[in-house]
Amino acid sequence: MTQARIPGPLIALAAAGLLLFLLPLAGLVVRAPWDQLGGELTAPETLTALELSIFCSLTATAVALVLGVPLALLLSKTTGTVRGLLRAVTTLPMVLPPVVGGVALLLAFGRKGLIGAPLNDAFGIQIPFTTSAAVIAETFVAMPFLVIAVEGGLRSLDPRYEQAARALGASGWRVFARVTLPLLRPAIFSGAVLCWARALGEFGATITFAGNLPGTTQTVPLAVYVALETKPQGAIVLSLILLAVSLAVLVGMHDRWLGEP
Amino acid sequence: MLRWLAVVAAGVVVACGSAPANGNAKAPSSVVVFAAASLQPPFDRIAAQLRTRDDIATTFNYAGTQTLTSQLTQGAQADVFASADTAHMTAAQQAGLLAGGSQLFAHNRLEIAVAKGNPKGIRSLADLARPGLVVVLADPAVPAGKYALQALAKAGVSVRPKSLELQVTAVLSKVALGEADAGIVYVSDVVTSGQVDGIAIPDGQNVIADYPIAQLQSAEHKEAAKEFIDFVVSPDGQSILKTAGFETA
Numbered sequence: 001m002t003q004a005r006i007p008g009p010l011i012a013l014a015a016a017g018l019l020l021f022l023l024p025l026a027g028l029v030v031r032a033p034w035d036q037l038g039g040e041l042t043a044p045e046t047l048t049a050l051e052l053s054i055f056c057s058l059t060a061t062a063v064a065l066v067l068g069v070p071l072a073l074l075l076s077k078t079t080g081t082v083r084g085l086l087r088a089v090t091t092l093p094m095v096l097p098p099v100v101g102g103v104a105l106l107l108a109f110g111r112k113g114l115i116g117a118p119l120n121d122a123f124g125i126q127i128p129f130t131t132s133a134a135v136i137a138e139t140f141v142a143m144p145f146l147v148i149a150v151e152g153g154l155r156s157l158d159p160r161y162e163q164a165a166r167a168l169g170a171s172g173w174r175v176f177a178r179v180t181l182p183l184l185r186p187a188i189f190s191g192a193v194l195c196w197a198r199a200l201g202e203f204g205a206t207i208t209f210a211g212n213l214p215g216t217t218q219t220v221p222l223a224v225y226v227a228l229e230t231k232p233q234g235a236i237v238l239s240l241i242l243l244a245v246s247l248a249v250l251v252g253m254h255d256r257w258l259g260e261p
Numbered sequence: 262m263l264r265w266l267a268v269v270a271a272g273v274v275v276a277c278g279s280a281p282a283n284g285n286a287k288a289p290s291s292v293v294v295f296a297a298a299s300l301q302p303p304f305d306r307i308a309a310q311l312r313t314r315d316d317i318a319t320t321f322n323y324a325g326t327q328t329l330t331s332q333l334t335q336g337a338q339a340d341v342f343a344s345a346d347t348a349h350m351t352a353a354q355q356a357g358l359l360a361g362g363s364q365l366f367a368h369n370r371l372e373i374a375v376a377k378g379n380p381k382g383i384r385s386l387a388d389l390a391r392p393g394l395v396v397v398l399a400d401p402a403v404p405a406g407k408y409a410l411q412a413l414a415k416a417g418v419s420v421r422p423k424s425l426e427l428q429v430t431a432v433l434s435k436v437a438l439g440e441a442d443a444g445i446v447y448v449s450d451v452v453t454s455g456q457v458d459g460i461a462i463p464d465g466q467n468v469i470a471d472y473p474i475a476q477l478q479s480a481e482h483k484e485a486a487k488e489f490i491d492f493v494v495s496p497d498g499q500s501i502l503k504t505a506g507f508e509t510a
Contacts, residue, residue, distance in 0.1 A: 111395075112439035128440045129395065129423035211424025211435070212400060225427060230402045 025243065032240055033233045040237035048215050049223035050241065056131065056219055057199040060138035064146045064195050067139075069188060072150035073176075094144045101140055102208025109136065109209075133210035134217045138199035145198050146191035153187020154180075190253060197249050201242060291318040292485035295333065297326045297345035297472070298428060299369065299405075302453040303505035304343070307489075307498055317485050325428055326404055333358050333477070340486035343474040343493075345369075346404045350473040360483075363475035366493050368508040369447045370467050371405075371412050373460040374436045381442050383460055386416040389443055397432050397441040398422040405429035408468040409445035416466040433457065452506030472507070 006014075033040070040046060075086050093101055109116045109127045119125045127133050161183060165175045181188075203221040210217040212226070220238055227235035296304050301323045308319035322329065322337075326345040333342060334356055342358070343366075344350040350363050375383050381394065389396050398420070399406030406425060413420055423441065426432045432444040437456040447470065451459035474493060476486045492498045499509040 106438060106440060110438060110440050126395070129397075207427060207431075211397065212426060213422070213424050217424065226400055226402055226425075 028236060028239055028243060032236050036233060037237060037240075040234050041241070043234070045214060045223065046234070046238060046241075049218055049220045049238070052131070052134075052215065052218065053200060053220040056134045056138055057142075057196050057202075059135045060142055060199040061146075061192055061196040063135065063139045064143040064199075065188070065192055068143045068146040068191070068195070069150055069181075069184075071143075072147045072154060073180075075147065075151045076154035090147050091144050093141050098141055098202065098204025098206075099208050102137060102205040105133075105137060105140060105205060105209040109133070128209060129211045129213065129217065131210075131216055134206050134219060137205040137209045138202045141202050141205050142195040142199035146188075146195040149191030149194060150184060150187050153184050153191075157183055193249055193253055197246050200245065290316070290482060290485040291320065292341060292482045292489050293320045293322070293339045294341040294343065294489060295322045295324075295329045295337070295339045296341075296343040297329070297404075298323045298430060299345055299447055299449055300343055300472070302449070303502045303507065306501050306505075307492060310497070310501075311489065311492055315488060317488060319489065327402065338479060338481070339477055340480040340482050341474065341489055342477055343472060345470055345472060347471050347473055350475065353475070358478055360476040360478050360480060363473040364490075364494065365471055365510045366474050366498075367472040367502045367510055369449050369470040369472065369506075370508065371408055371445055371462050371470075372448045372451050373462060374433055374444045374446045374451055374454075374457040375442065375460055376436065376439060377456070377458055379458050379460065383443050385460070386413060386418045386462060386466055389413075389420045389445075390418050395440070395442045396420050396422050397424045397426060397435045397444045399429045399432050399445075400425040400427055403428060404470065405432070405445070405447060408470060411468045412445065412462060412466050415468075416462075447506070449506035469508075472510075 071090065075083060075090065078086060096104075106113060106128060108114050109119075111117065111120050111126055111128065116127055119127070127136070157180070161179050162175050165179045166172075170178070201221055202219070203225070206217065206219060207222055207225075212218050212222050214223075218226070220242055224235050224238045224242070227238060294304070294308075301321070304319075304321065304323075308321070311317045311319060322332075322339065324332075326349045329342065329344070330349040330352055333339065333353060342350070342353060344353070344363075347365075350359075353359055354363065373383060373386065373389070375381065381388075383389070383394075388394075398409045401407050401410055403426075406429075424435070426435065429446050429450060432441075433446050433450050433454055433456075435441040436444045436446075437454060448459060451457055474490055476483070476490060480486045493502075494510070503509055
């Protein structure tokens with residue numbers, strides 16, 4: 001097997017692209033107050049934000065799994081215009097500025113929103129400014145990553161396994177649970193990890209829809225923004241934590257999220 | 262796309278061609294102004310007048326004062342700095358960023374923003390402690406949030422806000438959208454928003470924000486910078502600020 005040679009100029013451009021990613025990271029690492037790291041890490045406000053971030057991002061991923069896998073299934077079985085529309089709606093949060101997403105969430109689930117107003121009138125349920133709102137915002141922004149990954153997995157699935165199971169008399173539900181899901185495991189896993197990483201870094205939709213209150217809606221990215229104004233050292237430490245976690249996840253996944261084994 | 266570009270190009274040609282027809286022989290000049298976010302409504306109007314009167318084009322960078330200060334400290338290029346408090350202006354002066362001194366040009370006081378018609382019947386800061394009321398403040402890192410805490414302390418009221426927003430305009434929009442029942446903002450925010458009602462805070466509990474303006478050491482357009490500042494402190498400029506809800510210096 002011979003490997004195709006990459007032309008020199010392309011390598012130079014690739015290196016420049018890589019530098020664009022690496023330099024900001026280097027900036028964070030170089031400027032980090034390493035001697036204060038322990039103190040900043042165990043500061044109560046850091047721990048509170050971290051705890052909330054982990055809870056919200058994991059919950060958002062769980063919700064995305066429950067809703068996103070069936071959505072991916074639906075996407076993979078539709079064709080033509082319907083599929084185009086479904087796809088557009090599903091991937092919209094990926095390209096929408098998150099702040100716009102947050103405004104849209106307010107107009108839907110806010111006290112005066114489409115769903116939020118009846119909820120408030122009938123049950124006195126108010127979603128904005130609650131931890132639930134932070135979870136909803138993160139799910140809104142992160143679920144598309146899971147749906148796209150799982151849909152990709154479904155498309156590359158050999159349909160003969162499902163056909164065989166059905167021919168042997170299995171019900172639709174049984175085929176899904178016993179054949180489709182197990183075959184999809186790698187795609188679901190990588191989709192869930194990406195979804196979780198995106199949820200962990202969510203800022204714009206959260207601040208707009210859920211607000212900013214320590215212990216309730218102030219996740220790590222929000223805490224970073226606030227700290228940047230008051231104590232930049234703390235902001236750098238929090239940024240490093242997010243960076244380390246995200247990097248560990250992406251390295252740990254190797255190439256799996258590209259659909260390779 | 263091409264046609265669109267052509268239209269823009271034609272517009273530019275027309276605009277440039279018509280400029281000398283004003284009879285104004287002066288070459289057009291420009292000025293870069295870093296201004297606190299709360300100044301946007303009056304400063305946009307001041308820029309429009311400067312443009313027609315003196316043919317000066319103004320470019321603004323509106324943001325939280327604390328953000329502007331750190332941008333300037335990091336070497337951002339600008340001609341004029343207008344701050345929402347004296348603390349940040351003093352910091353800029355100590356960092357050697359100012360060309361000379363600064364001068365106060367406006368004051369702003371705090372007000373309680375509530376939904377139009379004040380459906381919750383809020384009359385004072387003390388009402389904000391009422392259980393069940395959704396109150397939103399600016400984060401203490403934001404000048405408006407710092408002032409709000411001072412006002413609440415003066416009134417002896419302890420409030421549990423539902424959110425600490427990252428800029429005062431976000432507090433305003435949460436009230437305007439009906440998501441919050443009340444928030445503490447500047448009088449000028451209430452005046453220019455038009456979407457909320459303002460409940461006055463008595464002098465004894467209020468906090469007055471001072472707005473200083475200064476020419477920057479690194480100014481590239483020194484003359485235009487001076488003209489901008491002169492206009493802001495002139496009777497015309499002061500009347501624009503007053504219309505926007507500021508108190509004049």
